[in-house]
Amino acid sequence: MDYDYKEAMKLSNQVCFPLYAASRNVIGLYTPHLKKLGLTYTQYIAFLVLWEKDGITVGEICDKLMLDNGTLSPLLKKMEAAGYITRTRSEDDDRVVLITLTKEGRALQKKARDIPEKVASCCSLSPEKTKMLYDLLYELIGNQNSSKGETK
């Protein structure tokens, strides 16, 4: 029994497709709620990181969000321009830029606190299935990272 190239190449047989579609779809669920706060999705997840741990470096945010610095660097500048964060050079290491929330940036957290609940109610996967999905996704991410040889 040979490997069936034709079958493997069908859109419906490549996990990349539902993964990509589901990702854009879920982000789309956040968008209307975020728009009310004047936030984009990427800004929102950057805030999630900062609300959990303030005063971290640009690089730490990149790592936590698994996003390129070429993506976050301009984003953080915008967030600074909007008055939500400050960017200061570290005293220890002049290459490092520390991101700190302003009062406005912290205040935004309260306004955003009901968003996860609202989105969860739209996305009717059972708690068990959500947990399963969650674990599978993290396994997928973990495997790929290690396949890139980044053991740190």
Add this chain to the structure above:
Amino acid sequence: MDYDYKEAMKLSNQVCFPLYAASRNVIGLYTPHLKKLGLTYTQYIAFLVLWEKDGITVGEICDKLMLDNGTLSPLLKKMEAAGYITRTRSEDDDRVVLITLTKEGRALQKKARDIPEKVASCCSLSPEKTKMLYDLLYELIGNQNSSKGETK
């Protein structure tokens, strides 16, 4: 026991994050292989659709890929400029544009046929787990579509 807003808002508790990260990560696995063929990921999934069913409309491709026409319209123009497809107005309905593969577009399929296998070997989720993930993602996509009231 009240709803724990603070806990729900943690990055690690929102499925959107690993979903988005895994999606970008998997696309990243395709990229180097696609680059050899001069293709981007979005062009690739558009080809997957066309290799399965040729001569379809722009709208059908949008539906199958769950992508906006504002995304696909320019993409298809590029693919036409590259000589892989032709865009012709339907005779029945002058609003409709039919996308047809050229000889070059069909020939590309052979060059791309080993990509799914190569990517699968990088992404070391067991076949059972891949199937589970696949089903969960389709359930997620399905639920969201129906929540938008698009039963068609």
Add this chain to the structure above:
DNA sequence: TACAATTATATTGTATACAACATATTTCCA
């Protein structure tokens, strides 16, 4: 059968993503 909705596609504007390259510092050693 005019003409108001609907439909299919295209265009514009804004915001990511990432690769590749650039710059400024800091570390590491020979």
Add this chain to the structure above:
DNA sequence: TGGAAATATGTTGTATACAATATAATTGTA
């Protein structure tokens, strides 16, 4: 200790995404 290598961030170029709007054609109907 004088660079070479590594590190942290910034910038540029290319390619999406999608909302909002525009345009042209078709349909439904009063």
